[in-house]
Amino acid sequence: MKEELEKQLEKIKRKAKHALSKKAAYGPDIDLTLYIKSRGEAVKLEDYEEKLMNVGIELSSKSRAASYFQVDNIALNTYSSTDEIELTSLSTAIRENEDLILNYYWKAVPVDLDKYTAIAELAGGEGYVIVAHKDARIKRPIQTCLLLHKPKLIQAPHNIIVAEENSEIHIVTGCLTSLGAEGLHAGVTEIYVKKNATVTYTMIHNWSRKIHVRPRTAAIVENGGKLILHYINMSPIASLQSYPKIELIGAESKAYTSSILIGRESSLLDLGSCIILSGERTSGEVVSRIIATDSSKVISRAKLVGEARNVKGHIECSGLLLTNKAKITTIPELEAKVSELQLTHEAAVGRISEEEVIYLMARGFTRREAESMIVRGFMEVSIKDLPNSLIKRIQKVLDLVAEKL
């Protein structure tokens, strides 16, 4: 390893150590000492084929451009069907790709953001690195799968995605657990979208009721670049807190985020997106659909910061409350730093419309069927720019979620 890289990595580690007790801005605080730092245990993924499918992961990788499988903090295997993209594990990239690490490692997300980024640096050590070369236009999805298996473990992958100029990639990330026991997932994802490149990133989470999840995601989008983030969480969870930050630094770059948050049982969800429109004529849209049932609590945040002229941003947040014990809070923020811009938001939270239920019952559906159709319809957000196969997959995931509600 060259001296410069070594120095940088040491500096990062030092910063991380200092931030180990730094509480996050949002979400319940987790005592990290209750969890185990270890590489974890390798498992046979075949045993989880159906669970993987439910989060959009195809074990055979047949229709995928590339695949990455990680269990706990161990990179199990990587596969790529084309040399237009590179897919490696983080540890390999640190060993073999000094430039990439120097340029992109902890450059979008600060390592000392909070204790979760710190622990990712100190207890993780693995993750995936995807580089789409200039002009690569890959229609087939790239899939990455993170499985948390060992009880009490801190799973802390660090992922880096670089879409070089004029490239186009579609990533689907399935995060899941085989555990009924406690666990902590603190994943870092840094996304770099270069000039005129397009990245779609679809994250499907299927955790379990004792897992705490703290993803830390940030993206930097250059001129004419486009970033689309879709997020779906399907299962009950102890707590989830995440607030991805997208910086549109290049002129005419665009970001769109959609989140479908399902609060079940006593889940605590605190999720949002922040888009900083710092390039001229950039545009950003944050869309979320929240369904809260049982005694779940869901906070949906969204923030648009307009820093340049002629930018456009919109927040759209809708919540559906299915029980009296559940709670939904929406917190939209618009921050304008120049005058010539357009930032808007709309939010609505309510119950299932009785008028709609009666109407569907008059068409021959039972009350339960009618409600389930309305809930499923509610989750339907515009899923932009994704390959058809992925759209179908997402539809199936949502069908599955609606059935369980």
Next chain:
Amino acid sequence: MLRVENLTVKVKGKTILRNVSFELDKGENILLMGPNASGKTSLVQAILGNPNYKIIEGKIYFEDKDITHLPMEERVKLGISASFQFPPKLKGIKLRKIVEEILKRRGAINVEQEIERLSNLLRMNYLLDRDLNVGFSGGEVRRAELMLLIAQNPKLILIDEIDSGVDVENIAVIGKALNEILSKQNRASLVVSHTGFIARYIKFNRACVLVNGKIMCWGEPSIILKTILEHGFDKCIKCKRGGT
């Protein structure tokens, strides 16, 4: 097929229908006219069993079975179906999906083919993959209502203002489609219309006029229509022959 006896209906605590009685035989089509807010929709919804329309007094029999207190779901299963004057917009639910589910539930053999046939009949092809009634024009809403109703294949067909706010071309399409289901065996219909436009396309056996929650008059559809067109509903109110 349908017998309504002394029906009194309240909506949100207010009495809307008073002592309404009539019978509807198999194969019969009745045109129900009346000014705005006379209780036409309430009659349709009360027969359908909408829980917002409370039956205070009287009885409803369908095929000789007392359905007065039968929940709407059960009535729909027996073969009663209504088109709504103001159906809700169903965000995220595609027209195709609803038609498909309705057809599956009633055990249609070739669902795809039937969707195709119905959408040709009602010119709905371009709307199949849209959310039901979201951004639909007046005519599109009416055609969608009829499409769903025909998909249900009911015996007792209740139609509510399917010809209001609709242009001539749309009425022709609606009339043709409605005729198709009415011409099937063992059907009967109660068709609500305050304009009577639909009468150009449907052969009604009888017509009646509902004013202030009461049926004021029964008669030959062409005569009633002509009278209303010439003199408005005032004449019916003054006439007060009631029920004959």
